Amino acid sequence: MTATTQFFTALAGIFFVAGLAVYLFGIPPELKRKLERSALKAMGENKMSYIAKDQISKIPASDQEDVKQLKTGLGNAVGGGMKNPLGEAAGETADTLTSPFTGR
Numbered sequence: 801m802t803a804t805t806q807f808f809t810a811l812a813g814i815f816f817v818a819g820l821a822v823y824l825f826g827i828p829p830e831l832k833r834k835l836e837r838s839a840l841k842a843m844g845e846n847k848m849s850y851i852a853k854d855q856i857s858k859i860p861a862s863d864q865e866d867v868k869q870l871k872t873g874l875g876n877a878v879g880g881g882m883k884n885p886l887g888e889a890a891g892e893t894a895d896t897l898t899s900p901f902t903g904r
Contacts, residue, residue: 829899847891 840846845853 833895847895849891851891851894 836847840850843850
């Protein structure tokens with residue numbers, strides 16, 4: 801075996817062991833929340849604004865362009881209104897209250 805083959809075999813083994821550990825034990829809730837916050841912050845959102853936009857986007861769409869524009873405008877208005885510390889606190893509180901049911 802060459803040195804390159806040994807290196808890639810060892811690297812694959814490390815990835816396998818790490819993947820197996822995540823599969824068996826899961827990702828800690830604190831790490832999940834930290835990753836979620838960083839992703840939302842990168843998008844310029846907080847939890848409540850993201851949830852509000854998501855729920856409005858689930859309203860059944862029709863073929864009428866006015867309804868589609870209303871959904872988009874309403875989602876942006878409600879989500880934008882939640883991009884503040886109060887919206888962030890409300891999202892974190894809702895997440896804390898529902899975490900026993902969602903397993904997060």
